[in-house]
Amino acid sequence: KNQVEQSPQSLIILEGKNCTLQCNYTVSPFSNLRWYKQDTGRGPVSLTIMTFSENTKSNGRYTATLDADTKQSSLHITASQLSDSASYICVVSRPVGSWGKLQFGAGTQVVVTP
Amino acid sequence: NAGVTQTPKFQVLKTGQSMTLQCAQDMNHEYMSWYRQDPGMGLRLIHYSVGAGITDQGEVPNGYNVSRSTTEDFPLRLLSAAPSQTSVYFCASGRQGQIHEQYFGPGTRLTVT
Numbered sequence: 001k002n003q004v005e006q007s008p009q010s011l012i013i014l015e016g017k018n019c020t021l022q023c024n025y026t027v028s029p030f031s032n033l034r035w036y037k038q039d040t041g042r043g044p045v046s047l048t049i050m051t052f053s054e055n056t057k058s059n060g061r062y063t064a065t066l067d068a069d070t071k072q073s074s075l076h077i078t079a080s081q082l083s084d085s086a087s088y089i090c091v092v093s094r095p096v097g098s099w100g101k102l103q104f105g106a107g108t109q110v111v112v113t114p
Numbered sequence: 115n116a117g118v119t120q121t122p123k124f125q126v127l128k129t130g131q132s133m134t135l136q137c138a139q140d141m142n143h144e145y146m147s148w149y150r151q152d153p154g155m156g157l158r159l160i161h162y163s164v165g166a167g168i169t170d171q172g173e174v175p176n177g178y179n180v181s182r183s184t185t186e187d188f189p190l191r192l193l194s195a196a197p198s199q200t201s202v203y204f205c206a207s208g209r210q211g212q213i214h215e216q217y218f219g220p221g222t223r224l225t226v227t
Contacts, residue, residue, distance in 0.1 A: 004156065041220075041221070042220055042221070043118070043204050043206075043218030043219050043220050043221055044157075044204075044218050045218070046215060046216075046217075049215065089156070089157075102157075102159070102216070103156070104149075104156030104157040104158070105156050106154055106155055106156050107156070
């Protein structure tokens, strides 16, 4: 069973609308949680990184939240644009020193339509 | 800076053939890694390296070899390709530190027939 579960698997939203993506994880202990954006045919690009002590982190129209007690994170996209069409991946990192110990979710595919 | 570069972008192999996927970075990062991405699954770590001369296995290392003779390069070798190795392969690099941010290459789409 994947230790990082994302929902929904995919969603379609109208340009200009907001949406929220969910990430539940069971990785423990963990160092930080990241959200990546992956455009079709490209490698993932980091949007936000939050340590276990942070509750929220913003990057432009992207806002990530983290509840380390319930092991849940969300990514909120505000006023969506066509360029937001991509896969959004939640990644949980094990503690510092655990090189290569990233747990990736399967991603949420977002399609923004005009 | 070019960042992380990968070659080739696409490759088709026949079962049993061998090949090397190339990865290079110009950011002087200590850490480099190889992942595979399959539909409906998260990226899975194949091998990684924390510096020249040092490599270690990830989650799915079978059928793949790596070496790290320089800081810049981290090639991935498929010894005898199998259809199960059809996937998209990503190389990533990062600097040692608290957050350990990783930067991904553009990927290599490999098909094994």
